[in-house]
Amino acid sequence: MAQGEIETLIGLLAKLPGLGPRSARRAALHLLKKRETLMQPLARALEQTADSVCVCSRCGNLDTADPCAICLDPRRDVSTICVVEEVGDLWAMERSAGYRGLYHVLGGRLSALDGIGPDELRIAGLVTRATDEPVKEVIIATSATVDGQTTAHYLQDRLVDANVTMTRLAHGVPVGGELDFLDDGTIMAALNARRAV
Numbered sequence: 765m766a767q768g769e770i771e772t773l774i775g776l777l778a779k780l781p782g783l784g785p786r787s788a789r790r791a792a793l794h795l796l797k798k799r800e801t802l803m804q805p806l807a808r809a810l811e812q813t814a815d816s817v818c819v820c821s822r823c824g825n826l827d828t829a830d831p832c833a834i835c836l837d838p839r840r841d842v843s844t845i846c847v848v849e850e851v852g853d854l855w856a857m858e859r860s861a862g863y864r865g866l867y868h869v870l871g872g873r874l875s876a877l878d879g880i881g882p883d884e885l886r887i888a889g890l891v892t893r894a895t896d897e898p899v900k901e902v903i904i905a906t907s908a909t910v911d912g913q914t915t916a917h918y919l920q921d922r923l924v925d926a927n928v929t930m931t932r933l934a935h936g937v938p939v940g941g942e943l944d945f946l947d948d949g950t951i952m953a954a955l956n957a958r959r960a961v
């Protein structure tokens with residue numbers, strides 16, 4: 765049975781999403797075996813990132829500088845803002861590499877059940893940006909959940925005076941996805957977003 769610092773390490777690793785106590789022990793053992801090639805570089809990266817991470821005051825992205833690298837990138841199209849719920853959604857959009865505009869991270873979605881109202885999200889900042897910046901289109905990419913849809917409708921109401929075109933991501937069938945493996949919500953959303961061919 766692990767003792768002292770190692771036990772503490774396992775306890776902390778077990779708090780990471782996707783890692784339970786069992787996989788935390790495996791990860792800890794792997795780190796201990798790769799002390800110089802993995803554990804020490806990881807420790808340095810964690811410390812440096814923890815010291816410098818901040819929230820972009822313009823778009824809500826997480827980065828080590830404010831404004832973030834995306835906001836400052838002169839190659840990005842400043843006439844388009846894609847509104848997402850979380851930084852993880854921004855990362856997913858960036859991975860797809862098809863989008864070259866700016867972002868706005870809400871920090872969640874409206875939820876009556878969880879007591880998340882408009883003031884808990886970065887909505888006022890979005891309205892200001894859509895009004896004051898040279899924005900032509902706001903792409904609302906909130907999730908296809910009920911709360912995500914509610915948030916999208918709320919944003920449409922709030923942005924109605926901002927003189928921007930508002931669009932929604934078509935939530936649909938993933939490329940190569942078989943309908944059988946999709947949940948009902950995804951199929952319904954894909955059906956509702958259907959286009960003439």
Ligand SMILES: [Zn+2]
Pocket residue numbers: 820821822823824825831832833834835
């Ligand atoms: Zn930013």
